Amino acid sequence: MIKAVIFDMDGLMFDTERLWDTLWEPTCRALGLEMPQDLEAFFTGGRGLAGVKLNEHIQKFFPQADPQVIVEKIWELAEQRFAQGVPCKPGLAELLETLEEKKLPRIVASSSPRALIQKNLETTGMARYFDQVVCGADVRHSKPAPDIFLEAARRLGVDIRDCLVLEDSFNGVRAGHAAGAVTVMVPDIAQPDEEIRALYNRCCKDLFEVRQLLLDGQL
Known part of the structure; x- marks a missing residue:
């Protein structure tokens, strides 16, 4: 669960x-x-x-x-x-609202600089859904090493095996798998190849699908 x-x-x-x-x-x-x-x-x-x-x-x-x-x-x-603002991916707001309703802890774990992460969260209005952020500078090894996800789980006080990692990149999927998390890929630009398909638990077309799987108890 x-x-x-x-x-x-x-x-x-x-x-x-x-x-x-x-x-x-x-x-x-x-x-x-x-x-x-x-x-x-x-x-x-x-x-x-x-x-x-x-x-x-x-x-x-x-x-x-x-x-x-x-x-x-x-x-x-x-x-x-x-600083001019960035577009949200389809289903992001709906997924975050559902997670908040379910009182599921959530955290951002991104290789981007902390200032850019915070700026994007603030300009999109998504900052209110996250109490914590882990950036690339917070860990010794970046993706595809599992460090950033293990640190995120540690900060939440949750076993990484009970965490859902949402990723779009190959390196991110590799990191989620290496960490031992339930890893779901939502492809953005690059579609998964044979290697990546063997590493993730599910592949979803968008965050709406992720939300529905959670509601249906399939994740």
Whole structure:
């Protein structure tokens, strides 16, 4: 039985993955860099990463550049863009309202910087549903390592095996599975492949479907 719900943010709660993708070209232009040739591999492989793992991923595609300089520039542009507000994914408000009615604890566990997480929660009016947030900087290893979800469960005081992890990215699903949580994928941009299908418990087309499964006692 599910006793708590752990939410990823980008691509799961908010339609921000596409916004992040649009920030790379102006970032490269500002730093005098060429965009990676294999954009699909660059974008897909980087989703959900933070800290050292994100820097290592960037270094593969920008071997002559300082990855931390790139990260800081894209965060700067992200803060400017996200301050304008971000769109919620379909079913988010309804799911959160149902969880509140059921008094199920919930927490955001995102690789994004804490300031951006808080800004998105505030501008969308979703902050009232969450007492706590875990960001990439709060743990030693980012997704696909399980650290961020284990820390989220610890803060809620709930066994990770009794937690529902909601994720859209491959790295997020890998992390949820590694943590031992009930892992549900709600695909955003990338659809699950054979590897990912073997790792999640369910795949839902949107958060409305997640909500219905909870109401029906199927999660």
